[in-house]
Amino acid sequence: MTDQAYNFAYLDEQTKRMIRRAILKGLAIPGYQVPFASREMPMPYGWGTGGVQVSAAVLTPDDTFKVIDQGADDTTNAVSIRSFFERTAGVETTTKTSEASVIQTRHRIPEEPLTEEQILVYQVPIPEPLRFLEPRESETRKMHSLEEYGLVHVKLYEDISRHGHIATSYAYPVKVEARYVMDPSPIPKFDNPKLGDMAAIQLFGAGREQRIYALPPYTQVVSLDFEDHPFEASKADHPCGLCNATESYLDEVIIDDQGGRMFVCSDTDYCAARQAAGHKGKDAA
Amino acid sequence: MYVAVKGGERAIESAHAWLAEERRGDTDIAELSIAQIREQMKLAVDRVMAEGSLYDPDLAALAIKQSRGDLIEAIFLIRAYRTTLPRFGASKPVETGAMACDRRISATFKDLPGGQVLGPTFDYTHRLLDFKLAADGEVPEAPTRETVPGDVPHVTDFLNREGLIEEAPQDDTPPPDLTREPLEMPADRALRLQALTRADEGFTLGLAYSTQRGYARNHAFVGELRIGAVAVEMDIPELGFAIEIGEMTLTECETVNQFKGSKTEPPQFTRGYGLVFGQSERKAISMALVDRALRWEELGEDNVGAPAQDTEFVLYHADNIQATGFLEHIKLPHYVDFQSELELVRKLRREAGADQVPEAAE
Numbered sequence: 117m118t119d120q121a122y123n124f125a126y127l128d129e130q131t132k133r134m135i136r137r138a139i140l141k142g143l144a145i146p147g148y149q150v151p152f153a154s155r156e157m158p159m160p161y162g163w164g165t166g167g168v169q170v171s172a173a174v175l176t177p178d179d180t181f182k183v184i185d186q187g188a189d190d191t192t193n194a195v196s197i198r199s200f201f202e203r204t205a206g207v208e209t210t211t212k213t214s215e216a217s218v219i220q221t222r223h224r225i226p227e228e229p230l231t232e233e234q235i236l237v238y239q240v241p242i243p244e245p246l247r248f249l250e251p252r253e254s255e256t257r258k259m260h261s262l263e264e265y266g267l268v269h270v271k272l273y274e275d276i277s278r279h280g281h282i283a284t285s286y287a288y289p290v291k292v293e294a295r296y297v298m299d300p301s302p303i304p305k306f307d308n309p310k311l312g313d314m315a316a317i318q319l320f321g322a323g324r325e326q327r328i329y330a331l332p333p334y335t336q337v338v339s340l341d342f343e344d345h346p347f348e349a350s351k352a353d354h355p356c357g358l359c360n361a362t363e364s365y366l367d368e369v370i371i372d373d374q375g376g377r378m379f380v381c382s383d384t385d386y387c388a389a390r391q392a393a394g395h396k397g398k399d400a401a
Numbered sequence: 402m403y404v405a406v407k408g409g410e411r412a413i414e415s416a417h418a419w420l421a422e423e424r425r426g427d428t429d430i431a432e433l434s435i436a437q438i439r440e441q442m443k444l445a446v447d448r449v450m451a452e453g454s455l456y457d458p459d460l461a462a463l464a465i466k467q468s469r470g471d472l473i474e475a476i477f478l479i480r481a482y483r484t485t486l487p488r489f490g491a492s493k494p495v496e497t498g499a500m501a502c503d504r505r506i507s508a509t510f511k512d513l514p515g516g517q518v519l520g521p522t523f524d525y526t527h528r529l530l531d532f533k534l535a536a537d538g539e540v541p542e543a544p545t546r547e548t549v550p551g552d553v554p555h556v557t558d559f560l561n562r563e564g565l566i567e568e569a570p571q572d573d574t575p576p577p578d579l580t581r582e583p584l585e586m587p588a589d590r591a592l593r594l595q596a597l598t599r600a601d602e603g604f605t606l607g608l609a610y611s612t613q614r615g616y617a618r619n620h621a622f623v624g625e626l627r628i629g630a631v632a633v634e635m636d637i638p639e640l641g642f643a644i645e646i647g648e649m650t651l652t653e654c655e656t657v658n659q660f661k662g663s664k665t666e667p668p669q670f671t672r673g674y675g676l677v678f679g680q681s682e683r684k685a686i687s688m689a690l691v692d693r694a695l696r697w698e699e700l701g702e703d704n705v706g707a708p709a710q711d712t713e714f715v716l717y718h719a720d721n722i723q724a725t726g727f728l729e730h731i732k733l734p735h736y737v738d739f740q741s742e743l744e745l746v747r748k749l750r751r752e753a754g755a756d757q758v759p760e761a762a763e
Binding site for chain 1: 410412413477481483487580582583584585586587713717722723725726727729734736737738740741742743744745748749752
C-alpha cells in the first residue's frame with residue numbers, strides 16, 4: 117500500500133537529485149565526506165535519517181529492500197524504517213540478504229558476502245573520524261584536506277601504551293585508497309575487513325550532520341594499525357548457540373539471573389538460514 | 402530457553418494505539434479543539450511556529466494536540482511537514498517599522514515618538530495563582546483607546562542620527578538558506594540570525610544569560626522591543642508588482658550594547674538583533690544578546706573563549722530537533738557495539754589481573 121499523498125519514496129525529485137549528486141561525488145572521491153542539505157524526515161535525527169534519505173534517493177520501484185539494525189530485521193527501528201518504505205515507495209521488502217538489492221543497515225555488515233548487484237546503505241551518527249579528537253568541524257575539514265592524520269595515530273598509540281591494546285572496538289577508523297581516513301559507522305571492528313574490496317556499492321548517510329560518503333566496489337580500505345600492533349578483528353570466542361556458526365559476529369544474551377548467558381548470531385537472516393540447513397547449536401531447541 | 406525476540410511490528414502498533422489513548426485521556430472530559438489551543442494556548446502555538454519555522458497557527462495547534470503538549474515534539478511535527486511543502490517563491494523583506502504594534506517599549510528612553518505601549522504583558526502581574534480561573538474563565542472587557550496613526554520609528558534610528566551607534570548599512574545580498582544548504586562555517590550574520598530565530602528557546606536563553614553573567618559580557622540595553630502584525634508582500638511576476646499576501650505577528654528586539662571601541666572602530670554603541678515569529682519576548686531578547694556576542698570578530702573584540710562567542714558551538718547545538726533526536730537515539734539498541742566493548746573490557750581486565758602478581762612482588 118503506497119501513500120499517494122507523497123512522492124515515490126517520500127522525498128521530492130529535486131531533493132533526490134541533490135542527494136544523488138552528493139552520492140556521485142562521494143563515489144568519485146572515496147572516503148571524502150560530501151556536505152548535503154539534509155532534510156527533516158518524519159523520524160528523528162539520530163534514528164537513521166541519513167540512511168533513509170540515501171535509500172530514498174537510490175530506490176527504484178523494481179528494488180527489493182532489506183533493513184537491519186544490529187544485524188537483525190526485527191528490531192523495532194528496522195521494522196519502522198522498512199514499513200516507512202513499504203508505505204511511501206511500495207517496494208518489495210525481504211529479510212533475506214541474497215534477495216535484497218538495497219540493504220539499509222545500522223551497526224553491522226551482513227555475514228553473507230554481497231554482490232555487484234547490491235547496494236549497502238549505512239546509517240551514520242558521527243561521520244567525522246576525527247571528531248572526538250577535535251570537536252571543530254572547521255578544523256577537521258582542514259586536517260582532511262591536508263591529510264593531517266597524526267592525531268589519530270597518536271590516539272591509537274596512547275591506547276597501546278595505556279592498555280596494551282588499541283581500545284577501539286567499534287567505529288574503528290579506516291584509510292580509504294591511501295587517502296582519506298573514514299569512519300565506517302559504529303560497526304564492530306569484526307566487520308572492518310569486509311569493507312575493503314567489497315563487490316557491492318557502500319553508501320554512508322549522516323542526516324543530522326549533513327554528510328554523505330561512499331565506497332565504490334572493490335575499494336581498498338585499510339584499518340589503521342601499527343606494524344607491531346596489527347589490526348585484529350575480534351568477536352566473542354564461542355560458537356552460535358542456535359546455529360553453531362563459528363565465523364559470525366555474536367550477541368551475548370542473558371538468560372537468567374544466575375550468570376547464565378548464551379551467544380547467538382547478531383545476523384538473524386544468516387542464523388535462520390543455517391538453522392534451516394540443519395545446523396544446530398548447543399542451546400537450540 | 403532463549404527465543405529470539407520477534408514481533409517488533411506488533412509491539413510498535415500496540416504502543417501507538419496506547420499512545421493515542423493516553424493522548425486523549427479520560428473520555429469523560431471534553432476533547433480539546435484545535436481552535437481552543439490556538440486561542441488559549443497562544444504562546445505555545447507561537448513557540449511551535451517560531452522553532453518549527455512555519456507560520457501557521459492552526460497547524461501548530463494541531464501539532465500541540467497531537468504531541469500531548471510536548472512542544473519539542475510539536476516543533477518536530479511542524480518541521481517534518483514543512484520540509485514537504487513546495488516553494489512558490491520568497492516574500493519581500495517585512496517592514497517592521499510599519500508594524501501595527503500591540504506592544505512597543507524602550508528601556509533606553511523614557512518617551513519617544515510612537516510612545517511606550519505596554520500591551521498584553523505578564524511583566525507587572527503578581528505571580529499569584531488565580532484560583533478564580535479554575536472555576537470560571539470569564540474576563541472583564543479590557544479598556545480600549547484609539548490608536549495614533551502613523552509609523553512607529555525604530556529607536557536605534559534616533560541614535561544613528563548622532564552617529565552614536567554603529568551603522569547597519571542596507572545589504573541586498575540574498576541571504577543563505579539554512580533549510581536548503583548544509584550549514585557550513587564560517588557563518589555570516591544573516592545565516593547566524595536565521596539559525597538563532599529557529600533555535601531552541603531554552604538553549605538561547607541560557608547562552609544569553611551567560612553573557613549577562615560575564616561570559617563575554619556586552620551589557621545590553623533593550624533599545625526597543627515591539628510585538629505586532631506586519632504585512633507580508635510578494636512580487637508576482639505575472640503582475641509585475643508586489644501584492645500583500647497576508648500578515649503575521651512578529652516580535653522584534655533591538656539591543657543597544659556598550660562598546661569601548663577597538664583599533665579600527667571609534668567608541669560607539671553596537672547592535673544586537675532578534676526577530677521571532679509570534680509573541681516571544683524571551684526568545685527575541687535572548688537572540689539579540691547571543692547575536693551581539695557572536696559578533697566579536699567583526700567588531701574587533703577579544704575572543705574570551707566564552708560559549709556564546711563560539712559560532713560553531715552555538716549554531717551546531719542550538720537546534721532542538723537535531724539535539725533531541727541524537728540524544729534520544731541512545732534508547733535504540735546498541736548491543737552490537739556494547740558486545741564489542743564487553744569483549745575488550747574483559748580482555749583488558751584479564752591482562753590487568755595477570756599483570757598484578759609481578760607488580761605486587763616489587
